[in-house]
Structures are given as structure tokens and as C-alpha cells.
Amino acid sequence: MSQADVSQATDIAAAPSRRLTGGLFLPLVIFSCFAIIPLLTVFGAETYLLGLVTRVMIFAIAALALDLLVGYGALISFGHAAFIGIGAYAVGILASHGIGDVLISFPVALAASALFAWLTGIVCLRTKGVYFIMITLAFGQMIFFTASSLAPYGGDDGLTIHARNTIAGLKLLDNERVFYYFALLCLLGTYLLCRAIVASRFGRVFRGAKENATRMATLGFQVYRFQLVGYIIAGMMGGLSGFLLANATNFVSPAYMSWQRSGELLIMIILGGTGTLNGAIVGSAAFLLLEEWLSGFTEHWKMIFGPLLVLAVLFVPGGLGGIGAALMRRLRRG
Amino acid sequence: MAEPVLQLDSLSKNFGGLRVTDGVTLEIMPGEMHALIGPNGAGKTTLINQISGLLAPDEGRIFLAGRDVTQAEPYARATLGLARSFQITSVLPGFTALENVALAVQARSGSSYRFFGNAASERELVEPALAALSEVGLAARAHVVASQMSHGEKRALELAMALAMQPKLLLLDEPMAGTGPEETDKLVAVLGRLKDRFPMLLVEHDMQAVFALADRISVLIYGRILTTGMPDAVRDDPQVIAAYLGDETE
Amino acid sequence: MSTALFIVQTLNGLQLGVLLFLIAAGLTLVFGVMDFINLAHGVQYMLGAYLAVMFYALTGNFFFALLLALGAALLFGLLLEFVIFRHLYERNHLDHVIATFGIILFLNQGVKFVWGAAPLTLPIPEMFTGSVALMPGLLYPVWRLVVIGAGLAVAILLYVLVTQTRIGMLVRAGATNANMVSALGVDIRRLFMIVFGFGAMLAGFAGVMIAPILSVEPGMGDTILILAFVVIVIGGIGSIRGAFIAALLIGLVDTLGRSFAVDILRLFMASSTARTVGPAIASMLIYVLMALVLYFRPAGLFPAKGR
Numbered sequence: 091m092s093q094a095d096v097s098q099a100t101d102i103a104a105a106p107s108r109r110l111t112g113g114l115f116l117p118l119v120i121f122s123c124f125a126i127i128p129l130l131t132v133f134g135a136e137t138y139l140l141g142l143v144t145r146v147m148i149f150a151i152a153a154l155a156l157d158l159l160v161g162y163g164a165l166i167s168f169g170h171a172a173f174i175g176i177g178a179y180a181v182g183i184l185a186s187h188g189i190g191d192v193l194i195s196f197p198v199a200l201a202a203s204a205l206f207a208w209l210t211g212i213v214c215l216r217t218k219g220v221y222f223i224m225i226t227l228a229f230g231q232m233i234f235f236t237a238s239s240l241a242p243y244g245g246d247d248g249l250t251i252h253a254r255n256t257i258a259g260l261k262l263l264d265n266e267r268v269f270y271y272f273a274l275l276c277l278l279g280t281y282l283l284c285r286a287i288v289a290s291r292f293g294r295v296f297r298g299a300k301e302n303a304t305r306m307a308t309l310g311f312q313v314y315r316f317q318l319v320g321y322i323i324a325g326m327m328g329g330l331s332g333f334l335l336a337n338a339t340n341f342v343s344p345a346y347m348s349w350q351r352s353g354e355l356l357i358m359i360i361l362g363g364t365g366t367l368n369g370a371i372v373g374s375a376a377f378l379l380l381e382e383w384l385s386g387f388t389e390h391w392k393m394i395f396g397p398l399l400v401l402a403v404l405f406v407p408g409g410l411g412g413i414g415a416a417l418m419r420r421l422r423r424g
Numbered sequence: 425m426a427e428p429v430l431q432l433d434s435l436s437k438n439f440g441g442l443r444v445t446d447g448v449t450l451e452i453m454p455g456e457m458h459a460l461i462g463p464n465g466a467g468k469t470t471l472i473n474q475i476s477g478l479l480a481p482d483e484g485r486i487f488l489a490g491r492d493v494t495q496a497e498p499y500a501r502a503t504l505g506l507a508r509s510f511q512i513t514s515v516l517p518g519f520t521a522l523e524n525v526a527l528a529v530q531a532r533s534g535s536s537y538r539f540f541g542n543a544a545s546e547r548e549l550v551e552p553a554l555a556a557l558s559e560v561g562l563a564a565r566a567h568v569v570a571s572q573m574s575h576g577e578k579r580a581l582e583l584a585m586a587l588a589m590q591p592k593l594l595l596l597d598e599p600m601a602g603t604g605p606e607e608t609d610k611l612v613a614v615l616g617r618l619k620d621r622f623p624m625l626l627v628e629h630d631m632q633a634v635f636a637l638a639d640r641i642s643v644l645i646y647g648r649i650l651t652t653g654m655p656d657a658v659r660d661d662p663q664v665i666a667a668y669l670g671d672e673t674e
Numbered sequence: 675m676s677t678a679l680f681i682v683q684t685l686n687g688l689q690l691g692v693l694l695f696l697i698a699a700g701l702t703l704v705f706g707v708m709d710f711i712n713l714a715h716g717v718q719y720m721l722g723a724y725l726a727v728m729f730y731a732l733t734g735n736f737f738f739a740l741l742l743a744l745g746a747a748l749l750f751g752l753l754l755e756f757v758i759f760r761h762l763y764e765r766n767h768l769d770h771v772i773a774t775f776g777i778i779l780f781l782n783q784g785v786k787f788v789w790g791a792a793p794l795t796l797p798i799p800e801m802f803t804g805s806v807a808l809m810p811g812l813l814y815p816v817w818r819l820v821v822i823g824a825g826l827a828v829a830i831l832l833y834v835l836v837t838q839t840r841i842g843m844l845v846r847a848g849a850t851n852a853n854m855v856s857a858l859g860v861d862i863r864r865l866f867m868i869v870f871g872f873g874a875m876l877a878g879f880a881g882v883m884i885a886p887i888l889s890v891e892p893g894m895g896d897t898i899l900i901l902a903f904v905v906i907v908i909g910g911i912g913s914i915r916g917a918f919i920a921a922l923l924i925g926l927v928d929t930l931g932r933s934f935a936v937d938i939l940r941l942f943m944a945s946s947t948a949r950t951v952g953p954a955i956a957s958m959l960i961y962v963l964m965a966l967v968l969y970f971r972p973a974g975l976f977p978a979k980g981r
Contacts (some may be wrong), residue, residue: 310502396780
């Protein structure tokens with residue numbers, strides 16, 4: 091086997107990473123749009139738009155983490171909102187004790203999420219299929235009820251945070267535009283990290299476990315460990331999302347981690363198409379914008395949204411990503 | 425007297441009231457190609473599953489190169505050098521052939537807890553993977569997604585993955601199952617070439633392949649080893665003929 | 675902590691357990707036989723309650739309301755199965771989750787639309803009002819005893835159906851290996867429909883029986899749904915026996931836990947800490963229990979498909 095053969099094979103082999111996470115075109119478009127939006131609002135649009143898109147970006151971070159688990163690892167977690175809640179409560183609880191700096195609340199949020207992911211992951215990952223879905227749901231409920239009964243931190247009603255986190259003492263995040271770009275930076279970082287993980291050696295094992303876990307074991311991989319590490323990473327990203335959410339709304343409440351929220355995260359990645367990473371971002375935008383738009387019509391907008399979901403599942407299995415991919419194939423065929 | 429690569433010591437397994445593996449004692453020596461034959465339902469795949477760790481025996485012990493692996497998990501046995509192929513093709517369908525084999529290489533080659541870098545373009549993974557694919561004649565199909573390969577190609581792919589693990593023992597569970605005559609011949613040729621490099625336990629129904637390749641043959645009937653010996657001796661053994669070979673229509 | 679209180683709470687725990695069983699039974703069968711995750715099972719329960727309230731307003735009689743509500747719940751369940759669910763059996767679990775989630779959204783909002791958001795009530799039938807003295811000084815509401823009794827009766831009925839009848843045998847076989855049952859020539863579609871309809875009726879029945887005790891409001895099915903999931907996960911998917919044992923276990927642990935957590939904690943720590951930490955720990959109890967069971971038995975206590 092000549093060196094040329096090996097080089098050629100390596101080049102061809104490297105190409106599939108594009109198949110895994112999509113090309114660079116779409117994310118370039120997406121992030122450019124995100125970057126431009128605050129500039130557009132100079133022309134008179136309300137800060138309402140800024141707040142809305144900030145929310146989109148915050149949930150996109152959690153959705154990316156979930157896509158890593160669901161789309162690439164076949165670990166259908168129905169309790170992902172728990173991590174958003176934990177990250178948010180880290181900020182809130184610290185704030186209620188007078189600690190309000192990013193340099194402390196950010197690592198604490200991540201550490202708390204990692205801890206919860208580790209403790210619950212140890213149990214969850216021993217189960218498979220439906221059992222895994224149910225147990226993640228139940229753990230999510232557990233933390234929800236725990237938060238609801240924490241009377242000193244607001245319990246059911248939630249906790250108001252009087253000011254956003256400072257960065258090393260500077261009140262930089264109080265400016266809506268600065269906060270927006272801070273969130274965008276976090277989203278970009280999360281996205282790039284997810285892309286790297288998927289293409290890495292670790293990602294290969296993680297994805298291999300989705301394809302055929304028995305096979306992976308007989309090749310010599312301790313699948314459980316790899317899945318646990320992936321689960322913790324995804325949990326930490328969820329914690330980041332919660333950290334940003336608490337700062338965005340100046341409020342934390344158990345509702346941030348209700349099972350309905352976990353369900354909504356799953357809807358987001360399905361809408362955008364699982365296993366694409368871009369889909370997670372597109373999906374969260376689609377979901378939140380649709381929610382805003384429909385709730386403008388009627389307070390009973392869920393009666394429209396519910397059936398839409400059912401129809402989407404029945405007739406559009408690949409989500410928007412699927413439609414997008416089909417469209418691209420049509421266009422390429424000319 | 426060399427140490428056996430694999431040693432089974434009075435291995436037994438019950439499923440409810442059915443004794444599927446009945447006091448199996450077996451040794452595979454270094455450099456040996458050992459075939460395991462027997463009628464359907466004799467318990468061959470169950471035995472392989474116990475050796476590779478997917479099933480726990482009720483009694484008895486398993487030694488891999490002298491180490492007691494009876495309680496060891498499948499991944500641990502793989503790390504110790506046990507490679508297997510499956511009776512029902514078990515590859516990673518969404519990965520290309522090269523990626524499949526590269527994963528097998530990756531299990532042996534440094535830490536997999538690397539979160540950066542493009543694993544697909546790592547030379548230290550691609551090179552051995554291509555070599556293994558060439559051994560089984562699949563080098564030209566390296567970039568085909570496994571789910572789109574023919575049945576025979578997938579069987580060869582399984583073999584390539586096993587080879588890439590640089591095994592101390594190859595467990596092959598009916599590699600020729602469902603392959604046509606051309607692909608069977610190819611596989612037999614490949615196995616013939618590999619015979620000298622790796623000790624193998626080959627479970628097969630294809631009697632031509634078995635008698636062409638095996639150094640020793642064990643016959644499994646109703647979970648028990650009826651006899652173990654050289655191919656000619658087994659072929660002529662009246663007990664074996666009565667229990668199995670006589671009814672063999674191949 | 676008095677003996678009387680303990681007995682009352684144990685009975686309450688049994689009542690919750692029996693209720694959970696009624697809901698979990700249908701859920702575990704649908705999972706076991708059709709491998710279908712039905713989040714909408716909780717709204718079946720809610721619908722049962724709402725339908726009972728509606729039929730009571732029309733007929734003025736609890737028992738007519740119960741029968742009509744059961745019938746309507748059955749019809750609705752079959753409608754859902756026929757129109758939507760049967761197209762989803764072949765799909766993956768994530769699709770099941772999303773689709774049934776959509777149905778929950780629709781129905782939770784729908785009942786708000788039709789009946790308003792304010793909680794409704796259903797009066798206890800005349801002959802079962804009041805309390806009975808189980809022990810001197812220990813009064814317990816008759817209706818709660820009726821609920822316990824009804825639940826146990828259904829459990830026995832289910833046991834007989836599943837173990838002694840032909841259809842029960844098919845259901846048990848289907849829970850173990852649906853493809854095999856189909857390959858044997860059984861009309862698997864009809865079996866699915868029957869299993870689903872029956873499960874829907876059980877959930878509706880639970881809703882009707884609990885309506886006089888709890889308030890009937892939108893979203894009442896959601897929390898109990900998750901409890902039901904914990905039940906079937908602990909009991910083992912596809913197993914009625916598992917569902918029964920797990921349901922009673924959860925009902926008792928949850929009820930007794932909530933009642934006595936603070937008191938038990940007071941034995942170890944200061945009263946004020948106990949009162950803060952107690953409720954939090956009480957609400958976590960059943961999930962910790964579930965985690966323990968699943969750690970040692972990842973497929974539950976009595977999984978239909980075996981270990």
C-alpha cells in the first residue's frame with residue numbers, strides 16, 4: 091500500500107464530517123443573521139425583538155446539547171430542561187446570597203449541572219430505550235418538585251434576581267445589546283464545540299454506540315463510560331443555557347424545568363431535524379417564533395399548535411432539516 | 425508445551441429447563457485453526473456468546489491466554505485480544521467500511537477520550553484500517569456506507585474489523601452464512617492466508633470450508649462436545665457420522 | 675404521630691396506589707404490546723373526569739354519568755387510535771413522544787376552551803357520602819373506601835381476563851413478542867385496538883372515580899401521568915402484576931412519605947430545618963426509589979420481555 095493511497099483515502103475519509111454536521115454555508119448564514127439583528131433594531135424596531143432573539147439563542151444552546159444526545163447518540167432524554175433549571179437556579183441562589191459575578195456564577199452553574207448529570211447519568215445509562223426516556227423524565231420531575239419546595243428560594247412562585255451578573259465587577263451585561271452579543275458568543279462557542287466533538291475520536295465512539303452498541307463493546311469500548319461523559323457534557327451545556335436565561339429574564343422559577351419544557355426542547359430538535367446541529371438552532375428559532383406568532387392570535391393557540399405537531403410528525407418526519415435536505419437535492423438535480 | 429490461547433473448563437448454561445451448554449471443555453492452542461461443527465440448535469452460538477462475554481455461563485470457567493475472564497465484560501475481553509464476528513451481521517450500518525474498521529483500530533490505538541481533531545483524517549487510524557480492508561479484498565469499497573454493501577461484503581467487513589483489532593484469538597461465528605459460492609471461495613482463501621497469523625475458533629456449517637481449513641475439529645451435539653480430533657479422524661468417526669455428518673446434505 | 679393518622683394515611687396511600695394502577699395498567703399494556711409511548715394517556719384520565727361532570731349535569735345521576743363517561747372515553751380512545759396512533763407504531767419513540775405531546779397540548783387547551791379554566795366538581799353519589807368509623811375515634815370517608823374497593827375489583831377482573839381468557843393470553847403473548855403473535859396469524863391490528871381502547875377506558879374510569887375527591891381542572895392528568903410512568907418503569911413494562919405492585923408501593927411511599935417526612939426528620943435535626951427540608955425530600959422519595967430499583971434491575975421488577 092503506497093503512501094499516496096493512504097493519503098488519498100485519508101482525504102476522502104475526512105469528507106464525511108461534512109455529512110455529519112452539514113457544510114459551513116448554513117451556519118455562516120445563521121450566525122451572520124444573528125450578528126446583524128441588533129444593528130437592524132437601530133432603525134426603530136423595539137428591544138422586544140432583541141429580547142426574543144436572545145431567547146432563541148439561549149434555547150438553541152440547550153437544543154444543541156440535546157441534539158448531541160438524541161441525534162448523534164440515540165439517547166432520548168426527556169429531562170433536559172432540568173439542566174436549564176439547575177443553571178438558572180445556580181445564578182438565582184447565588185444572587186440571593188449577594189454573589190452576582192459571572193466569574194463565580196458561571197462555573198458554579200456548570201459544575202452543578204455536571205454533578206446532576208453525573209449522578210442521574212449513572213442510573214439512567216444503565217437503562218435502554220423506553221426505560222431511558224422514562225427515567226430521564228422522572229429525574230427531571232424530581233428536580234422540578236425539589237425546586238418547587240425550596241421555600242427560601244421562592245418555591246412555586248420563583249425568585250426574582252435584582253440585577254444581571256457583573257463581569258469582574260463591571261455591569262457590562264445590563265446593556266441589552268452587550269448581553270445579546272454575549273449570548274451569541276456562547277452560542278457560537280457551543281456550536282463549534284459540538285462540531286468538534288462529533289468529528290473527534292470521542293464523537294466516533296459516541297456515534298458508534300448509537301449504530302450498534304453491542305458491536306462497540308466487542309471492539310473493546312466501554313460504551314457506558316463514553317455515554318456518561320457525553321451526557322455530562324450535554325448537561326453542562328444545558329446549564330450554560332440556564333445561566334443565560336436567568337440573566338436574561340432576571341427571574342428563576344421551577345417552570346424552567348417542567349417536563350413540558352423538556353418536551354419543547356425535543357420538539358425544537360425534531361422541527362429542525364435531529365442529528366444535524368444546524369437543525370437544533372433552526373428548530374429553536376422556528377418553535378419560539380411560531381409560539382410568539384400564534385399566541386398573538388388567540389390565547390388558545392395551543393389548540394392550533396398541538397395538531398400542527400401531530401401533522402408534522404405524521405407527514406414531515408425529517409423536520410425542517412428534512413424539507414431543507416430534500417429541497418437541496420431537488421435543486422442540485424436541476 | 426505451549427499455553428492454550430483459549431481454555432474452556434466444564435462450561436455449562438441452562439435456559440430454564442434446557443441445558444444448552446453441557447460441561448464443555450475445550451482448548452485452542454497457539455497457531456491453531458479449530459473448527460466447531462454441529463447440527464442447528466446444538467448451542468454453537470450460545471457457546472460463542474459465552475466466550476465473548478455477551479452471555480454469562482452458569483458453571484465453569486473461561487481462560488484467555490491464561491487469564492480467567494469468566495466474569496469479564498465483553499469490552500474487557502476485547503481489550504485482552506478477543507475478536508469476534510457475528511452470525512447475524514453486526515457492523516455499524518451508518519458508517520463507511522473504512523470508518524468501521526478505523527473504529528476497530530481506534531480501540532487499540534491510544535485514548536478515545538479526545539474531543540478535538542478530525543478522527544476521520546488520522547493517518548494512524550486510516551493506514552491500518554486500509555491494510556485490514558486489503559486483506560479481505562475490500563480496499564476498493566472503503567468509502568461505501570456499510571448498509572449499502574452486499575451481504576458477502578459485510579461478512580468480509582466483519583472479518584476486517586476483527587483483524588484490525590490485532591487479536592490474540594479470532595472467534596468466527598458462521599462467517600460464510602448466506603454467502604454465495606463465489607464469495608464463499610473468497611472468504612475461504614482469506615481465512616487460509618490468515619490461518620498462520622492468528623489462532624481461530626471457527627463455527628461453520630459449510631463442511632467443504634471446514635475440512636479445507638481446520639487443523640482440529642470439535643463436534644458439538646446437544647450442548648456437549650462429542651469428540652475433538654484431526655479432520656480425517658472426525659470425518660470417519662462413526663458416532664459423528666450418525667449424529668451429524670450422515671445427515672449433512674452439503 | 676398517632677396510630678389513627680397512620681392508618682388514615684395508609685388508606686390514602688392505598689387509594690392513590692389503586693388510582694395509579696388503573697392508569698398504569700392501560701399504559702403498560704400499550705407499551706408492552708405496541709411498543710408505543712402514549713403521553714396522551716394522562717388526558718384520557720382528565721377527559722374521563724370532565725365527561726363525568728358533563729353527563730352528570732345532563733342526567734343528574736352519578737351512575738348514568740359514569741356509564742356514559744366510560745362509553746365516551748372508550749370511543750375517544752378508539753378514535754385516537756384509529757386516526758392517529760396506528761400510523762405511528764412503526765415509527766421511533768421520539769415521534770411517539772412528540773405526537774402525543776401535541777395531543778396533550780390540544781386537549782389541555784381544549785378543555786379550557788370548552789369548560790373554562792376554573793376547577794369543576796362532581797358530587798359524591800348519595801349513598802356513599804359521609805364517613806364510616808373504622809375504629810373508635812377513626813373516621814374515614816366512605817367514598818375513598820369505594821375507590822379502593824373499585825380499584826381492587828378492577829385489578830382482580832384484569833387478572834382473570836389476562837390469565838384465564840383467550841384474549842388475555844394473546845395480550846400477554848403480544849407483550850412478550852408482538853411480531854411472533856402476528857406471524858401466528860392473529861389479527862394484530864384488532865388486538866392493538868382492543869388493548870388501546872380498554873386502557874383508555876380504565877384511565878377514564880380512574881378519572882371519574884377521583885373526580886368527587888379532587889378538583890377537575892385542565893392539566894390534572896399531567897402530574898399523575900408521570901407518576902404512572904414511574905409505576906410502570908418500576909413494575910416492568912408490559913406487566914400488569916408489576917404495575918399493581920409498583921402502584922401500591924408508590925402510592926404508599928409517596929403518601930406516607932409526605933405525611934411523616936417532617937416528623938421523621940425531626941428525630942435527626944432541628945425542627946425548623948426539618949420543616950424546610952422535609953417537603954423537598956418527600957417529593958423526591960419516589961424518584962429515589964425508582965433510581966434504586968432501576969440501578970439493580972434496569973428493566974424493572976417484572977418485565978414482560980424477561981431479563
